[in-house]
Amino acid sequence: xxxxxxxxxxxxxxxxxxxxxxxxxxxxxxxxxxxxxxxxxxxxxxxxxxxxxxxxxxxxxxxxxxxxxxxxxxxxxxxxxxxxxxxxxxxxxxxxxxxxxxxxxxxxxxxxxxxxxxxxxxxxxxxxxxxxxxxxxxxxxxxxxxxxxxxxxxxxxxxxxxxxxxxxxxxxxxxxxxxxxxx
Numbered sequence: 369x370x371x372x373x374x375x376x377x378x379x380x381x382x383x384x385x386x387x388x389x390x391x392x393x394x395x396x397x398x399x400x401x402x403x404x405x406x407x408x409x410x411x412x413x414x415x416x417x418x419x420x421x422x423x424x425x426x427x428x429x430x431x432x433x434x435x436x437x438x439x440x441x442x443x444x445x446x447x448x449x450x451x452x453x454x455x456x457x458x459x460x461x462x463x464x465x466x467x468x469x470x471x472x473x474x475x476x477x478x479x480x481x482x483x484x485x486x487x488x489x490x491x492x493x494x495x496x497x498x499x500x501x502x503x504x505x506x507x508x509x510x511x512x513x514x515x516x517x518x519x520x521x522x523x524x525x526x527x528x529x530x531x532x533x534x535x536x537x538x539x540x541x542x543x544x545x546x547x548x549x550x551x
Contacts, residue, residue: 489515
């Protein structure tokens with residue numbers, strides 16, 4: 369769940385150093401072969417610093433993903449989304465993080481993104497609730513559908529790079545959600 373809280377600047381610097389180091393290591397080494405010692409030695413930090421901030425190396429990626437979704441939520445809150453542009457905004461925003469997401473997907477860590485994406489749509493993005501014209505009992509199903517279709521389309525878009533524009537991808541998403549793809 370996304371929350372805003374005041375965090376120690378030293379902790380933020382340590383988390384950022386550990387995060388950037390892990391991402392650099394993942395560019396040439398499989399995630400499962402990267403040890404906490406590899407991360408801390410390359411970041412110039414102690415194992416104690418690692419364990420002060422994270423429990424396991426997956427937590428670094430979750431930290432980065434939470435930050436990504438928090439920035440997206442902040443953008444949506446400031447922009448007051450309109451239903452017609454919601455999917456365009458989603459794919460444009462996450463398309464800017466294509467290298468990071470591609471790294472996750474190539475390393476078979478898409479489940480971490482999928483979990484954060486689901487939490488975003490189902491738990492965190494309450495401001496989206498007013499965009500939907502539905503009965504209250506339908507809302508969780510609609511949000512779950514959004515979480516699923518956006519993850520799957522984003523995954524395909526990033527891993528199979530077929531040159532689709534954000535407009536085409538957004539249009540497909542809207543058509544899928546409207547059921548306009550069935551003959």
